[in-house]
Amino acid sequence: MKVPMTEYLCVDLDSEKWECRVCNHEIGPATKGYKEGMLVYDRDPREIHPPIIDPEKYRFTFSPDPEWVRILEYYCPHCGTMVETEYAVPGHPPLHDMQPDLPALRAQWAKRGEVTVPVVGPAVTADQGHSH
Amino acid sequence: MNDIATPVKAKTPSAEELALIKKFLSDTTLFLGPDPEIMQNHDLMPRTEAEDEAIRKMSDAHTIAKIRDRIQAGCDEGYEMVEQMGAAPGAKWGDVITGVYSASGDLAIASAGGVLIFSALVHHPIKFIIKNWMNDPTVGVREGDGFIHNDSRYGNVHNTDQSMILPIFHEGKLVCWVASTVHEGENGAIEPGGMPSMAESPCDEGLKMSPFKVAENYEIKRDILTFLQNSVREPKLQYEDMKVKLFACLRIKQRIEETLKTDGPSALVSTLRLTMENVRAEVKRRISEWPDMTVRTYIIQDSTLRENCVVKINCKLTKTGDRLIFDFRGSAPEFTNRPTNTIVAGLKGMLAQVFLCYVWPDLPRGQAAFAPIEVITDPHSIVNCSYDAPNSQSLMSIFTGFTAGQHAVAKFLYSCPEKYTKVHAPTFNMINTFIWGGVSQHGETLGNLCADLNGMGAGATVDRDGEHALAPIFATMADIGEQELNEEDVPFLQLVSKKMTRDAIAPGKYRGGQGYTMIVATKDSEQWGFMTTCQGAKIPPLQGLFGGYACGAYPLSKVKGVDVYDVLLDTPEKFKHSIEEIMNEQPFEGASYTTHHMGMGFEISKRGELFMISQGAGAGYGDLLERDPAGVIRDIEQGLISPAVAERLYKVKFDPATLAINHDATAAARDAERKARVARGVPYAEFVKSWNKPTPPSHLQYFGCWGDDVGKLYMGDVGKYREAAAPRPNYMPHPKDVRIAELEARLAALGALGGEKQ
Ligand SMILES: [Zn+2]
Numbered sequence: 001m002k003v004p005m006t007e008y009l010c011v012d013l014d015s016e017k018w019e020c021r022v023c024n025h026e027i028g029p030a031t032k033g034y035k036e037g038m039l040v041y042d043r044d045p046r047e048i049h050p051p052i053i054d055p056e057k058y059r060f061t062f063s064p065d066p067e068w069v070r071i072l073e074y075y076c077p078h079c080g081t082m083v084e085t086e087y088a089v090p091g092h093p094p095l096h097d098m099q100p101d102l103p104a105l106r107a108q109w110a111k112r113g114e115v116t117v118p119v120v121g122p123a124v125t126a127d128q129g130h131s132h
Numbered sequence: 133m134n135d136i137a138t139p140v141k142a143k144t145p146s147a148e149e150l151a152l153i154k155k156f157l158s159d160t161t162l163f164l165g166p167d168p169e170i171m172q173n174h175d176l177m178p179r180t181e182a183e184d185e186a187i188r189k190m191s192d193a194h195t196i197a198k199i200r201d202r203i204q205a206g207c208d209e210g211y212e213m214v215e216q217m218g219a220a221p222g223a224k225w226g227d228v229i230t231g232v233y234s235a236s237g238d239l240a241i242a243s244a245g246g247v248l249i250f251s252a253l254v255h256h257p258i259k260f261i262i263k264n265w266m267n268d269p270t271v272g273v274r275e276g277d278g279f280i281h282n283d284s285r286y287g288n289v290h291n292t293d294q295s296m297i298l299p300i301f302h303e304g305k306l307v308c309w310v311a312s313t314v315h316e317g318e319n320g321a322i323e324p325g326g327m328p329s330m331a332e333s334p335c336d337e338g339l340k341m342s343p344f345k346v347a348e349n350y351e352i353k354r355d356i357l358t359f360l361q362n363s364v365r366e367p368k369l370q371y372e373d374m375k376v377k378l379f380a381c382l383r384i385k386q387r388i389e390e391t392l393k394t395d396g397p398s399a400l401v402s403t404l405r406l407t408m409e410n411v412r413a414e415v416k417r418r419i420s421e422w423p424d425m426t427v428r429t430y431i432i433q434d435s436t437l438r439e440n441c442v443v444k445i446n447c448k449l450t451k452t453g454d455r456l457i458f459d460f461r462g463s464a465p466e467f468t469n470r471p472t473n474t475i476v477a478g479l480k481g482m483l484a485q486v487f488l489c490y491v492w493p494d495l496p497r498g499q500a501a502f503a504p505i506e507v508i509t510d511p512h513s514i515v516n517c518s519y520d521a522p523n524s525q526s527l528m529s530i531f532t533g534f535t536a537g538q539h540a541v542a543k544f545l546y547s548c549p550e551k552y553t554k555v556h557a558p559t560f561n562m563i564n565t566f567i568w569g570g571v572s573q574h575g576e577t578l579g580n581l582c583a584d585l586n587g588m589g590a591g592a593t594v595d596r597d598g599e600h601a602l603a604p605i606f607a608t609m610a611d612i613g614e615q616e617l618n619e620e621d622v623p624f625l626q627l628v629s630k631k632m633t634r635d636a637i638a639p640g641k642y643r644g645g646q647g648y649t650m651i652v653a654t655k656d657s658e659q660w661g662f663m664t665t666c667q668g669a670k671i672p673p674l675q676g677l678f679g680g681y682a683c684g685a686y687p688l689s690k691v692k693g694v695d696v697y698d699v700l701l702d703t704p705e706k707f708k709h710s711i712e713e714i715m716n717e718q719p720f721e722g723a724s725y726t727t728h729h730m731g732m733g734f735e736i737s738k739r740g741e742l743f744m745i746s747q748g749a750g751a752g753y754g755d756l757l758e759r760d761p762a763g764v765i766r767d768i769e770q771g772l773i774s775p776a777v778a779e780r781l782y783k784v785k786f787d788p789a790t791l792a793i794n795h796d797a798t799a800a801a802r803d804a805e806r807k808a809r810v811a812r813g814v815p816y817a818e819f820v821k822s823w824n825k826p827t828p829p830s831h832l833q834y835f836g837c838w839g840d841d842v843g844k845l846y847m848g849d850v851g852k853y854r855e856a857a858a859p860r861p862n863y864m865p866h867p868k869d870v871r872i873a874e875l876e877a878r879l880a881a882l883g884a885l886g887g888e889k890q
Contacts, residue, residue, distance in 0.1 A: 003423075003547055005423075005543075005547050006543065006546050006678045007546070007679065007753070007754050007755075008754075008755070035816055036816045036817070037816065038813075038816055039810060039813025039814060039816075040813060040814055040819040040820075041809065041812055041813045041814070045672075045684075048681050048781065049636075049637065049672075049681075049683070049684025049685065050635055050777050052633070052634070052635050052712050053711065053712060053716055053727070054715070057725070058687075058689075058725075058726075058727040059727050060687030060688075060689075060727035060728065061687070061727070062633075062636055063684060064670060064684060064685045065671070065685070068671050068832060069671040069672070072823075073809075073813075074679075075809045075813045077810060077815070078810075079806060080805075080806030080810045081679070081755050081757075081806070082756070082757070082809070083678070083679055084678060084679055085675070085676045085680065085681055085682075086675070087432070087671070087672055087675055089432065089442055089828065089829070089834070090825075090829050091824065091825030091828070091829055092838065092839065093820065093839040094816075094820065095428040095429065095430070096428060097427060097428050097429060098425060098427055098543055099425060099426040100423055101423075101425060101452070104424035104452075105425075108423065108424070112549065118547065118549075119548075119549045119550075120554060120594055121552070121553050121555065121594070122552065122553070122554075123554075
C-alpha cells in the first residue's frame with residue numbers, strides 16, 4: 001500500500017521506500033530521510049526574491065542576503081520536480097524533516113485501506129445571509 | 133575564614149520542625165513573584181469535588197450544548213462591546229478576547245473572534261489570584277471585585293495587553309470567573325505604544341501589573357486609577373478601556389446569571405467542566421489520526437530589533453499515538469538585554485492558535501484545545517525566558533515559534549484523511565506596521581499603532597493561492613480598520629496605503645498572498661514619531677511548503693530632507709506611489725534616501741519626511757513549474773509580479789503586449805527547466821560533503837544550536853556557547869558602541885586618532 005505523505009512524495013509500505021508521486025521514481029529507503037535520494041541545488045535567494053530597489057545603491061533591497069541565507073532546492077532525480085525547499089543558514093546541515101514510524105503507519109493504514117487521491121479538506125464558502 | 137562557613141553535617145529536621153519551617157517561610161514571604169507551578173502548566177486543573185457533584189447532578193449533552201451556546205453568545209456579546217466601545221486601536225480591530233473561566237481558573241469558553249492566543253494564557257493570573265489573594269486577609273476575593281493584570285511574567289503575551297477579571301458568585305459561593313483582555317497599546321514604557329524594542333530590562337517596559345484589585349462593588353477605585361493614569365502616556369485611554377472591559381465583564385456576568393436562574397449552578401459548573409474535558413478528549417482523538425512521525429524545522433529571526441544577527445527557533449514535533457510533543461530545545465538562549473524573549477506560556481498560547489484557527493477551527497474556543505499537547509524547551513531560552521529577561525517584544529519569538537509549529541503540523545496533516553481545514557503553507561508572521569506616538573494635532577499625547585499589522589499575507593493552501601493582506605496570525609477574524617478614520621486623530625497621513633508591493637513574492641504552484649505598501653509622513657505636529665518592530669529584512673521569517681518558496685525580505689526605507697507636502701502642492705507629478713519608484717528614481721532633489729532593518733527604535737519625524745515599508749507575503753505551496761500559466765498572467769495583470777520576473781521564474785511564455793499565453797512554448801520551457809534542474813542538482817551525499825559545516829559561519833553572530841546538536845547553544849560566536857541546560861548571561865553591546873568601535877578602528881588604522889589619551 002502507498003501512503004501519500006506530501007504533495008510529491010508517498011511511502012510504499014510494502015517496499016518501505018519513498019517514491020515520487022509525479023513519476024513513481026523510487027527515491028530511497030523510508031527509514032532514512034527522502035532528501036538523501038534527491039538532487040540538491042544551492043540557490044542564491046536573490047534569484048527567487050528579486051531586489052525591488054537598486055542593490056547598487058542600497059544595503060537592504062527586499063532580497064534576502066545571500067551571505068546570511070540560501071535556499072536549498074530538492075529535486076526528484078528522475079522527473080526534476082521540486083519536491084521541497086529549505087531556507088538554510090549557509091553550511092547548516094539539511095534537516096531530516098520527515099521521519100515516519102513505519103510499523104505504526106502500517107498498522108494505521110491497515111484499518112483505513114489505500115487512497116490514491118488524498119483528502120483535500122473542506123472548502124470555505126461565502127455566507128449568503130448577511131450583506132449591506 | 134570564619135566558623136559559620138565551616139561545613140557541618142546537617143541535622144535532619146523532624147516532621148514537626150518541617151511543618152514549622154514551612155509555616156515560617158509562608159508567613160514571611162517577602163515577594164510573591166510569578167509562580168512556576170502555575171506558569172509552567174497549561175493543562176486543565178484537576179476536577180474538583182464541586183465539579184464532580186455538579187456533573188453527577190447534570191450531565192445531559194443537550195442541556196450542556198444549550199448552556200454552552202448561551203455562554204458563548206454572552207462572551208461574543210462582551211467581545212462586541214469591547215470592540216465597539218474600546219478606545220485602543222487594538223480593541224477596535226479585534227485584538228481582544230472575553231471568556232468564562234472555571235472556579236479553578238481554567239478558560240472554559242472564550243469569544244469566537246479575537247486574539248485566541250489569550251486562550252492559553254490569561255488563565256495564569258486567575259490561578260495566581262486564587263492561590264494568593266483568595267485567602268489573604270489583606271486582599272480577599274468578594275462579590276463585586278475586579279482585578280487588573282498586564283505583567284506577562286504572571287501570564288500574558290506582553291504587558292501592553294491588560295485584563296479585567298471578575299469573580300462570579302452564586303449565593304455566596306464562587307462559581308466561575310469572567311475576564312476581558314485587550315491589546316491596549318500605551319503602557320508607560322521607554323518608547324510609546326507599549327512594545328518597546330529599546331527595553332534592556334523589565335524595568336524599561338513600563339507598567340508591570342501583577343494581578344491586583346482595582347474594583348470593589350463593581351466600581352473602579354479612583355485612587356488606583358489615578359496612579360495608573362499617571363503611569364502611562366494615554367490617561368484617557370487607560371480609564372476608558374478599564375471601564376469598557378469592566379462593563380463587558382458585567383454583561384457576560386448578566387448572561388451567566390440568567391443561566392443560573394433557569395438551570396441552576398450545577399448545570400453551569402457542569403457545562404464549563406465537561407466542555408473542557410470533552411474538547412481535551414476530542415483533541416487527543418484527532419491527534420491519534422495523524423501519522424506517527426517526527427518532523428523537524430527551524431525558523432530564523434534575523435535581528436533582535438536592535439541589531440541584525442541570526443537567532444534560531446528550533447522545532448522538533450513528534451506524534452506518538454495520541455501524544456503530540458513540541459520540542460523547542462536548541463532554540464537560541466535568552467537575551468539578557470534584548471526584549472525579543474518570551475515566557476513559555478506566550479509560545480504555548482500562539483501554538484494553541486495554530487490549532488484553533490488553522491487546524492481545528494470547529495472546536496469550542498478555550499484552554500482545553502491545547503491542554504493535552506506537550507511543549508519542551510531549554511530553561512532561560514528565547515522561548516522560555518526567565519523573570520529577569522525583558523520580553524516586551526516577545527511577539528518576535530512567539531510568532532516565529534508559531535510558524536515553526538504551523539510548518540511542522542502541515543507535514544502531519546497531508547496524509548491524514550480526517551481534515552477540518554486544508555493543508556496550509558505558513559502565513560506571514562511579522563507585524564509590518566508603524567507604531568506611532570507623540571502629541572497630536574489636537575494637542576493630545578498618544579502612543580499606539582496602525583492596524584495594518586492585521587494585514588499579513590496568507591500562506592497558499594493545497595488547492596488555492598494565499599489571500600492578500602488577509603489577517604494576522606494571532607487573530608484570524610481581525611480587521612485592518614479604516615486608515616481615514618484614524619487620520620482624524622493622528623497628525624500623519626498614509627500617502628500610499630493598501631497598494632500591493634510588486635515582486636515581493638512567495639512563488640509556488642499556489643503562491644502566497646502578498647502584502648501592501650505603506651508610506652507615511654507626519655503633517656501637523658512637531659512632536660510625532662514612528663517605530664517599526666519586525667524581523668525579516670535579511671532572512672525570510674518563514675519556510676515554504678512542499679516545494680513552494682517562502683516570502684522575500686522586507687526592509688524599511690526613509691526619505692529625509694524633503695517636505696513631501698510641499699512637493700504635492702507645488703510639483704505633484706514628482707510624487708510616486710511605490711517604494712520601487714521613489715527609491716530607484718530618487719525624484720526629490722537634495723533629499724537623502726536610506727534603507728534599514730525593520731527594528732527602528734522610536735524616531736521623531738519631520739513634516740513631510742517619508743517612512744516606507746511593506747506588509748509581507750505568506751509562503752507558497754508546491755513546485756512553481758506546476759502553476760497554472762493563467763494564474764501567472766493574472767498576477768501580472770494585478771500588479772503582483774513584473775512580467776520579466778514572472779517569465780524568468782515560472783517559465784511562462786506570453787506576448788508582452790497582449791499577455792496572451794503561448795502554451796506550447798510554456799510547456800517546452802518548463803520541460804527544459806526540469807531537465808536543467810536534473811543537470812545542475814547534486815546528489816545529496818555529494819552535496820553535503822561540501823555544504824555541511826561543523827560550526828556556524830564565522831561572519832554571522834549566531835544564536836542557538838547548530839545542526840542536530842541541541843545540547844550546545846551558540847551565543848553569537850563560534851567560541852562562545854552554553855550547555856543547553858546551564859543558563860549563562862547573554863549580553864549584546866549597544867549598536868552605537870559597536871559602530872563607534874568600528875569607526876575608531878578605521879581612524880586608528882589611518883593613524884588619525886590624533887594622539888587622543890586613552
Ligand atoms: Zn519524480
